[in-house]
Amino acid sequence: xxxxxxxxxxxxxxxxxxxxxxxxxxxxxxxxxxxxxxxxxxxxxxxxxxxxxxxxxxxxxxxxxxxxxxxxxxxxxxxxxxxxxxxxxxxxxxxxxxxxxxxxxxxxxxxxxxxxxxxxxxxxxxxxxxxxxxxxxxxxxxxxxxxxxxxxxxxxxxxxxxxxxxxxxxxxxxxxxxxxxxxxxxxxxxxxxx
Numbered sequence: 001x002x003x004x005x006x007x008x009x010x011x012x013x014x015x016x017x018x019x020x021x022x023x024x025x026x027x028x029x030x031x032x033x034x035x036x037x038x039x040x041x042x043x044x045x046x047x048x049x050x051x052x053x054x055x056x057x058x059x060x061x062x063x064x065x066x067x068x069x070x071x072x073x074x075x076x077x078x079x080x081x082x083x084x085x086x087x088x089x090x091x092x093x094x095x096x097x098x099x100x101x102x103x104x105x106x107x108x109x110x111x112x113x114x115x116x117x118x119x120x121x122x123x124x125x126x127x128x129x130x131x132x133x134x135x136x137x138x139x140x141x142x143x144x145x146x147x148x149x150x151x152x153x154x155x156x157x158x159x160x161x162x163x164x165x166x167x168x169x170x171x172x173x174x175x176x177x178x179x180x181x182x183x184x185x186x187x188x189x190x191x192x193x194x
Contacts, residue, residue: 016047019046020062021066022045024041024045024062025108027044032116033063033116033117037059038052038053038058038059041062067120070108070112071112071124071127073105074098074101074124077097077098079131081093081098091183091187095180099175099182102163109163113164128156129156132156133148136148159186
């Protein structure tokens with residue numbers, strides 16, 4: 001009986017989290033973070049304020065936890081994909097894997113990359129930078145660290161801008177086609193490092 005109560009409590013917690021997150025993402029699609037109140041969020045989710053505060057400190061805490069979740073998943077995915085041995089073939093694999101992950105988490109990705117979330121974009125770029133700089137240094141060892149850093153800024157900024165445009169579009173090509181186009185652009189730009 002004790003296990004059944006714990007499982008049902010865990011299920012209730014997961015359902016409550018899902019309701020709060022869904023309501024939050026709906027509101028974030030409508031307005032900036034600073035304009036969202038806990039009262040409004042709880043009304044949209046159909047839960048009491050006490051329930052909200054049992055899980056989150058405020059809407060900024062909820063926002064940060066969602067961003068952190070996506071960034072951790074992004075980091076794990078990118079790290080695993082970058083460990084592939086062939087540098088040029090792995091660019092396509094990295095693009096396909098990362099863009100599929102971001103598309104799967106589209107609502108949180110929109111939040112992370114929204115115009116009023118410069119801090120979220122900066123966290124996203126920095127997390128990728130740490131891993132990619134190691135990767136680039138390994139495969140392009142003859143390129144100066146400064147040139148490698150410029151290349152990362154160029155690629156990450158371009159990919160983010162293209163992803164933002166993709167997320168804003170109603171009619172989209174399949175994510176694999178988009179990823180292949182991004183990898184082709186990256187590979188052609190990578191000639192400066194060879």
